Amino acid sequence: xxxxLAAKVFGRVQGVSFRIFILNKALQLNLNGITENLLxxxxxxxxxxxxxxxxxxxxxxxxxxxxxxxxxxxxxxxxCENKYSNFIIIRKNSFLKDQIKSYSSFLKSIMKKNE
Numbered sequence: 001x002x003x004x005l006a007a008k009v010f011g012r013v014q015g016v017s018f019r020i021f022i023l024n025k026a027l028q029l030n031l032n033g034i035t036e037n038l039l040x041x042x043x044x045x046x047x048x049x050x051x052x053x054x055x056x057x058x059x060x061x062x063x064x065x066x067x068x069x070x071x072x073x074x075x076x077x078x079x080c081e082n083k084y085s086n087f088i089i090i091r092k093n094s095f096l097k098d099q100i101k102s103y104s105s106f107l108k109s110i111m112k113k114n115e
Contacts, residue, residue, distance in 0.1 A: 002080035005054040007045040008038070009061055011071035015107070018043050019089045021065040022057075026087045029053040033083075036090035047087070048080050 009018070019035045026033060026047055031054070033047030047057065054077060064070045 001051060002048060002082075003051045003054055003077050004080050004083075005033075005045070005047050005057065005075060005077050007058070007061065007073055007075035009043040009045065009064075009070060009073050010041075011064075012067070012069040013043045013064065014041055015104070016067040017065050018068050021068075022061065023087055023089055025057055025060045029057055031057060032085060032087050034088055034090050036092070046084075048082065048084050051077065 014037050019037065022035045022043070022045055026035075026049075029049065031047040031049035033045070035043060035045045038044055045057075045061065047054065058073065058075060061073055062070055
């Protein structure tokens, strides 16, 4: 049965190809939706698909890509709203500005760790 997963991922999740990681996993699991960086340094994920595949995605999100460090994942699974027909990464700025912001967040998280 199709459901919707809404998640917010905290930790070192910007500037480490986290959204690309989510995109690839979602496509492998036949999920549709969005992912985007948020101003607080977290990543938003909203996907639709079979509940068993949503649960698999949550496990992947908790591990993250190589240079990420996921501290916490808040999520909720609810009835499917059928809002998405594909999977996209939302970029609020140009690609270059988006990458600069991501790397800036990444560097800030590393600096906090070394304090």
